[in-house]
Amino acid sequence: xxxxxxxxxxxxxxxxxxxxxxxxxxxxxxxxxxxxxxxxxxxxxxxxxxxxxxxxxxxxxxxxxxxxxxxxxxxxxxxxxxxxxxxxxxxxxxxxxxxxxxxxxxxxxxxxxxxxxxxxx
Amino acid sequence: xxxxxxxxxxxxxxxxxxxxxxxxxxxxxxxxxxxxxxxxxxxxxxxxxxxxxxxxxxxxxxxxxxxxxxxxxxxxxxxxxxxxxxxxxxxxxxxxxxxxxxxxxxxxxxxxxxxxxxxxxxxxxxxxxxxxxxxxxxxxxxxxxxxxxxxxxxxxxxxxxxxxxxxxxxxxxxxxxxxxxxxxxxxxxxxxxxxxxxxxxxxxxxxxxxxxxxxxxxxxxxxxxxxxxxxxxxxxxxxxxxxxxxxxxxxxxxxxxxxxxxxxxxxxxxxxxxxxxxxxxxxxxxxxxxxxxxxxxxxxxxxxxxxxxxxxxxxxxxxxxxxxxxxxxxxxxxxxxxxxxxxxxxxxxxxxxxxxxxxxxxxxxxxxxxxxxxxxxxxxxxxxxxxxxxxxxxxxxxxxxxxxxxxxxxxxxxxxxxxxxxxxxxxxxxxxxxxxxxxxxxxxxxxxxxxxxxxxxxxxxxxxxxxxxxxxxxxxxxxxxxxxxxxxxxxxxxxxxxxxxxxxxxxxxxxxxxxxxxxxxxxxxxxxxxxxxxxxxxxxxxxxxxxxxxxxxxxxxxxxxxxxxxxxxxxxxxxxxxxxxxxxxxxxxxxxxxxxxxxxxxxxxxxxxxxxxxxxxxxxxxxxxxxxxxxxxxxxxxxxxxxxxxxxxxxxxxxxxxxxxxxxxxxxxxxxxxxxxxxxxxxxxxxxxxxxxxxxxxxxxxxxxxxxxxxxxxxxxxxxxxxxxxx
Numbered sequence: 001x002x003x004x005x006x007x008x009x010x011x012x013x014x015x016x017x018x019x020x021x022x023x024x025x026x027x028x029x030x031x032x033x034x035x036x037x038x039x040x041x042x043x044x045x046x047x048x049x050x051x052x053x054x055x056x057x058x059x060x061x062x063x064x065x066x067x068x069x070x071x072x073x074x075x076x077x078x079x080x081x082x083x084x085x086x087x088x089x090x091x092x093x094x095x096x097x098x099x100x101x102x103x104x105x106x107x108x109x110x111x112x113x114x115x116x117x118x119x120x121x
Numbered sequence: 122x123x124x125x126x127x128x129x130x131x132x133x134x135x136x137x138x139x140x141x142x143x144x145x146x147x148x149x150x151x152x153x154x155x156x157x158x159x160x161x162x163x164x165x166x167x168x169x170x171x172x173x174x175x176x177x178x179x180x181x182x183x184x185x186x187x188x189x190x191x192x193x194x195x196x197x198x199x200x201x202x203x204x205x206x207x208x209x210x211x212x213x214x215x216x217x218x219x220x221x222x223x224x225x226x227x228x229x230x231x232x233x234x235x236x237x238x239x240x241x242x243x244x245x246x247x248x249x250x251x252x253x254x255x256x257x258x259x260x261x262x263x264x265x266x267x268x269x270x271x272x273x274x275x276x277x278x279x280x281x282x283x284x285x286x287x288x289x290x291x292x293x294x295x296x297x298x299x300x301x302x303x304x305x306x307x308x309x310x311x312x313x314x315x316x317x318x319x320x321x322x323x324x325x326x327x328x329x330x331x332x333x334x335x336x337x338x339x340x341x342x343x344x345x346x347x348x349x350x351x352x353x354x355x356x357x358x359x360x361x362x363x364x365x366x367x368x369x370x371x372x373x374x375x376x377x378x379x380x381x382x383x384x385x386x387x388x389x390x391x392x393x394x395x396x397x398x399x400x401x402x403x404x405x406x407x408x409x410x411x412x413x414x415x416x417x418x419x420x421x422x423x424x425x426x427x428x429x430x431x432x433x434x435x436x437x438x439x440x441x442x443x444x445x446x447x448x449x450x451x452x453x454x455x456x457x458x459x460x461x462x463x464x465x466x467x468x469x470x471x472x473x474x475x476x477x478x479x480x481x482x483x484x485x486x487x488x489x490x491x492x493x494x495x496x497x498x499x500x501x502x503x504x505x506x507x508x509x510x511x512x513x514x515x516x517x518x519x520x521x522x523x524x525x526x527x528x529x530x531x532x533x534x535x536x537x538x539x540x541x542x543x544x545x546x547x548x549x550x551x552x553x554x555x556x557x558x559x560x561x562x563x564x565x566x567x568x569x570x571x572x573x574x575x576x577x578x579x580x581x582x583x584x585x586x587x588x589x590x591x592x593x594x595x596x597x598x599x600x601x602x603x604x605x606x607x608x609x610x611x612x613x614x615x616x617x618x619x620x621x622x623x624x625x626x627x628x629x630x631x632x633x634x635x636x637x638x639x640x641x642x643x644x645x646x647x648x649x650x651x652x653x654x655x656x657x658x659x660x661x662x663x664x665x666x667x668x669x670x671x672x673x674x675x676x677x678x679x680x681x682x683x684x685x686x687x688x689x690x691x692x693x694x695x696x697x698x699x700x701x702x703x704x705x706x707x708x709x710x711x712x713x714x715x716x717x718x719x720x721x722x723x724x725x726x727x728x729x730x731x732x733x734x735x736x737x738x739x740x741x742x743x744x745x746x747x748x749x750x751x752x753x754x755x756x757x758x759x760x761x762x763x764x765x766x767x768x769x770x771x772x773x774x775x776x777x778x779x780x781x782x783x784x785x786x787x788x789x790x791x792x793x794x795x796x797x798x799x800x801x802x803x804x805x806x807x808x809x810x811x812x813x814x815x816x817x818x819x820x821x822x823x824x825x826x827x828x829x830x831x832x833x834x835x836x837x838x839x840x841x842x843x844x845x846x847x848x
Contacts (some may be wrong), residue, residue: 011170013177055169069304078306081679093458099366106179109706113376113547118315118362119307 003120005029006045007039008064009053009082010119017052018082021109027116035059039067047077049120051103051112054090056081062097069098078119082107124248137230138449141515143170144223151219155212166565167215168197169276174189183229186222189240191304193218196247211250213525218243220522291353292359295373297345302369315345315362320352345371382520442457442748450549455508462502463792466696470789470813499790502696510545513591513600517542520589523559527566534573535566544591544597550670550690553602555568557663561602562587564660569604569684581605597714598692603685609678612637618644629825636676645801671793671807671825697793699822701786702768705755708792708818710769710810715823717777718769719785728760730831735759737767737779744826745767748781753805762789772824780823791811793820804828 005027008020017032024031030045032038034056042050050068054061061081068074078100083090091102099120103112129277153160175190190720193301197215198207207215221236228235256571262457287537294316298309313324324346331343350359356374415753473491481487516538528535546554570576577583588603611632618638630638636646642661667674672690691712699710720726726738727746746767750756760781768780791810805826806819 002631011173011176011179012139016132016135017180022130026545055172056439057166059167069306076303076308077307084172084179084469095305098305105176109780119365121314 001107002028002077003048003116004030004045004106005049005051005116005120006032006047007051007082008029008032008041008061009057010034010053010056011053012066014053014082015118017107017109018112021107021112022116025109025113027113030098032062035064037065038064042068042071044075046073050074050079050117051082051116054094056082062093078116080112080115080119082112087107101104106121129740133181133489134450135228136181137165140174140226140230140471144219144226145515145518147168147219147222148521150217151212152521152732154207155209155216158795162198162826164201166467168194168201169198171222174222178229181229183519185235185237185240186225186229188243189218189222189225190194192244192247193222196250199251207250209320214246216522216525218247223427223522237358240449273767278534289353292350292352292356293375293714294350294359295345295371295375296349296363297349297371298301298342298366299369299371300341302366303340303342305369307364307366307369309346312362312366313348316359318348319354320540321358324348387557392744397516413800432780450508455505457605458505459509462498462505463696465498466502466792467811467813470791471815472813473789474813491578499654506547506692508546508698509548511548511551512543512545513551514542516551516558517589517591519555520558520562523562524587525565527563532566532573533566533570535570536584536586538586538588539590541591544593545596546591546690547692551672553666554688557666557688558589558600558602560660561590565602565604565606565686568606570606594689600688600690601682601685602688605683607637608680608682608684609636609676609837611678611680614638632678633676636825639676640674668825670774671822673822691793697791697810698788699791699810699820700768700788701791701818703784703786704753704782705750707753707755708786708812708816709749709821710820711770711780711816711819713788714770715770715772717771720767720769720779722761722763722767722781724763726763735761739777741768741790744777744779746779746781749826750781750783771822773829778823778827789816791820 003026005022006016007029008031009015009018010033015033019029019031026092027065030041030047032041035052036058038050038052039059052064056064059067061083065079065081068077068079079098080103081091081094081099082105084105086114093120094102101115103115122506146166147170150163150170151454153163171190171194175187175194178186178190181619193591196205200207207210221239225235225240227233270494296309296312298307302309306820315323317324325348326346327345330345331337332682337343352359356376469491473495476487476491521537521539524535524537565587568586571579571581572586573585575582586605588601589601590601590604593598615624615628615630615635615638618624618635618641619628621644623638623641623644624630630810639660640663644660663676667688667690670690672688675687675689676684678684697710700713700716701708701710703709703810720737720739722737728743729737729739730736735746738744746761748756748759748761751759758784766782766784768782769777770780771777791812793808794810795808796806803821805821807822807825808820809818810818812818
């Protein structure tokens with residue numbers, strides 16, 4: 001069974017890179033452009049893991065994680081935060097919002113794959 | 122374009138396209154900020170644009186770009202969180218930094234040399250905005266990591282102690298999750314599984330703390346696991362598994378001798394796990410090793426950051442609409458489609474010609490089918506052209522940079538006003554307009570506008586205004602560059618032209634003729650060569666480049682009020698609605714949109730103004746009359762006998778002219794085929810086309826034909842009319 005991943009990032013380049021990193025590794029990748037779009041795509045998707053950027057228009061990554069955790073069926077879905085910001089208090093805030101892990105851009109595709117396998121099996 | 126087979130090259134190409142969009146958003150946002158926007162989303166957009174460029178650049182190892190974007194972003198972040206209020210000087214710097222960022226992006230894309238000196242200079246100035254306590258050297262709390270990446274997906278073997286491959290070590294891992302661990306979506310089962318993947322493991326669960334069912338709080342974890350792990354892996358590798366739960370669990374890893382495994386924070390690669398050093402803090406879980414590469418654990422042991430770096434404001438307002446769904450297509454493919462549509466149009470013309478010759482009834486099925494075919498061809502063609510059309514906005518944005526740079530160079534205050542940015546123009550036209558427009562804008566700033574002090578003396582506003590306008594008008598695109606400066610000093614222009622031998626010293630020229638002297642090669646009015654628009658070469662070059670696009674440029678100047686240059690361009694460079702006419706046995710095509718009426722000359726319609734100049738009576742007035750055959754050199758004698766056919770055309774300035782021709786063949790769409798550079802440019806000839814019968818015909822630019830003849834306009838014509846009326 002391939003793992004189903006929802007990736008939310010407002011940068012097309014980043015979405016492309018996530019897709020290119022995960023698809024050859026056998027992941028079923030679904031993409032969204034910001035938090036609001038992410039919530040829409042999430043509806044009925046039941047992903048095994050979620051990757052999200054922090055800085056996004058309309059709804060940022062924190063808001064998105066909050067919204068995901070508010071849904072009972074996604075309380076335990078692993079969420080990796082993928083962002084260029086590595087300031088400790090941002091990490092803390094993401095963790096408070098309910099993020100599972102943190103990967104700093106630019107990411108190494110192998111590391112992303114490994115991190116996903118670690119949190120989602 | 123990029124190698125289609127290399128996914129990284131493709132993403133890289135797409136990154137640079139995205140950069141262009143981001144630069145556009147950045148420019149727009151800065152402009153809004155400069156205009157006093159208080160909307161929090163504005164600075165967010167600005168910040169995000171730079172941030173996204175940095176993010177992508179990092180992925181491709183573009184260090185210089187990352188370095189600049191990172192520090193630029195740091196300053197913008199201060200604006201975003203309200204600790205920096207940019208004044209007008211700071212805004213200027215932000216614009217300069219945006220310009221430079223765009224240069225860096227381009228240099229990275231084209232792999233040309235990067236201007237590091239400018240980067241350094243701008244970064245120093247940006248850092249200075251952060252103030253003394255902002256900490257000039259502390260600006261980069263964490264250097265953004267740059268890393269080129271490959272898409273090879275075989276997982277790197279993290280075990281660097283391969284040399285001791287056969288030496289398995291026995292570790293005891295004690296792991297007790299805290300409640301928080303579950304709230305973050307972490308799953309003990311996954312952690313245990315990952316651990317088991319490292320080697321042979323015996324997992325034991327300790328239920329000792331489990332209360333009786335009545336006392337059990339369902340969300341509190343009570344159990345701990347003790348794992349005996351026999352593995353070749355080094356201790357840091359075991360710890361890696363618990364990276365994300367660092368601080369969310371109790372974790373103890375004990376080495377073979379019953380001692381806590383030594384932390385190896387600095388160089389885990391060189392620390393063989395087997396002979397552990399005496400543990401310094403045996404009781405505590407060892408500090409996490411230096412995170413490998415860019416995976417950062419969520420530790421809560423990190424010291425809290427200073428107050429200043431606040432978390433970003435929540436951006437929940439639906440201020441930005443979701444991006445339209447877009448497909449990116451290689452321009453070459455569109456070019457191919459455009460060419461094919463061109464062929465289709467020619468083919469359709471051939472078909473209609475043969476059906477015509479076959480003498481079919483206009484109501485026959487074949488003719489009806491042809492009509493439908495023609496309509497479809499036109500629809501397809503319009504749709505294809507729409508693909509190539511782009512708003513002139515990106516072009517205009519580039520010009521705002523030119524205004525900033527050029528006004529700074531000549532120390533004038535200049536405001537750029539743009540109108541009609543949404544006007545769509547063929548992509549090729551936009552690209553080829555950049556150079557001529559740049560030159561015209563520089564000229565307007567340098568020569569058109571007065572010096573600031575002079576303007577104040579004259580009672581004008583301190584800052585000069587340059588207005589850039591785009592609009593669709595009668596089937597063409599009109600782009601105007603206007604300044605509110607002194608206007609053309611015609612006396613001086615004429616003097617210079619005479620001194621340079623371009624005109625005879627006693628030439629009697631109309632205002633418009635004098636203005637047009639500016640387009641003569643090598644003409645320069647600048648008393649001193651400024652470092653900006655150089656030696657005044659250019660207006661002739663500008664004119665040539667506009668003409669090569671099938672366009673025209675005209676000047677309108679009013680002393681003391683300013684000068685306006687108008688560029689008129691065809692909407693597309695591919696297909697034209699034309700009127701096919703005969704002149705002296707030649708077949709020519711005129712753009713249909715300039716023809717307003719066709720007339721047949723009556724006996725008294727033609728009047729002579731002066732030798733060589735004729736007018737034709739039209740609706741109670743007179744219109745200058747020209748014989749196309751004579752003008753183009755096909756015949757030497759004017760043919761204005763009664764019964765001759767005359768096309769009445771309208772020019773962009775609204776004036777009219779009448780052209781004598783020998784006959785009208787047809788109205789139809791023609792495919793524009795450029796005359797390549799091996800042909801000498803003949804005035805009045807815009808391009809060529811292939812007709813339905815395979816014959817080649819020249820496409821005329823009527824205004825250009827007439828301007829070569831000293832077109833009689835305005836006052837001149839009114840005087841002449843009066844003279845004729847009096848006779």
